[in-house]
Amino acid sequence: MKGLYTALMCSFDEKGNVNEKGLREIVRYNIDVQQVDGLYVNGSTGENFLISKEQKKQIFDVVKNEAGDDVKLIAQVGALNLDEAVELAQYVTQLGYNAISAVTPFYYKFDFDEIKDYYNAILDSVDNDLIIYSIPALTGVNMNLEQFGELFENEKVIGVKFTAPDFFLLERIRHAYPDKLIYSGFDEMLLSASVLNVDGAIGSTFNVNGKRAKQIFELAQNGQIEEAREVQKVTNDLIAEILDNGLYPTIKEILKYKDVDAGFCRKPMKSLTQEGVTKxxxxxxxxx
Ligand code: NGF
Known part of the structure; x- marks a missing residue:
């Protein structure tokens, strides 16, 4: 399960329906052109928190059907409605997804026991492995080393997608849990995380810049830090401009420029103006 995973975009039509043809094209572009090792499906980049349970299932179906066994597939099933998270975890396990992932429960400021119960409830319901999705900037959930350790006590929790700029905590987790998988979540910090010996990365910009991301990761693994720094610099020139223009809609427009039918973002995300499209x-x- 190590390696570089694209946090997969989904193509929607103007009314917000899943554009299956477009989604298949995005899957193929990531596998055939960006040559990533796997796909992380229905994460933040997939606009997961803006869509219905039925749409999530539809996307899980289409991606598995298109990707087959070409690459590893991780399904993000986390939801505030725990029944839904459990149902989706069972659904994707039957479909043959290699692992599930679940965002920490957010909004209600759950205490750690509640967070632990949430993960155990999902895991008790399926025969599959789980990767914790930690993204404190968006969820407000900050877990410390001991709390990660408590979640890791469940053997089915095989790792964490660590989307935070806290390299002290990242190093402590790496040191304390060498057998757990750590995926770096911020593409602009991939080299820094790779130097700390993460097992892989999951990122939105890999939809269009996956090849360079893989280069950064592999160069760092080979100890070629000077070369890796150069590729990270070129990558960050790109990421800075994407962030400035609007993250998800800009990645979609870049995909369209590459003849991939990436469609529109779901409302309330706004579309780019004509000026933004040109940019x-x-x-x-x-x-x-
Ligand atoms: O989009 C975000 C929100 N983060 C992604 C990634 O961590 C999300 C990151 O690639 C993800 O993996 C998912 O879809 O679940 C950034 O977009 C990128 O580093 C640019 O800042 O923070």
Missing amino acids: AEQIAERHL
């Missing part, structure tokens, strides 16, 4: 195309021309 996205210029970013693609200049950096990709």
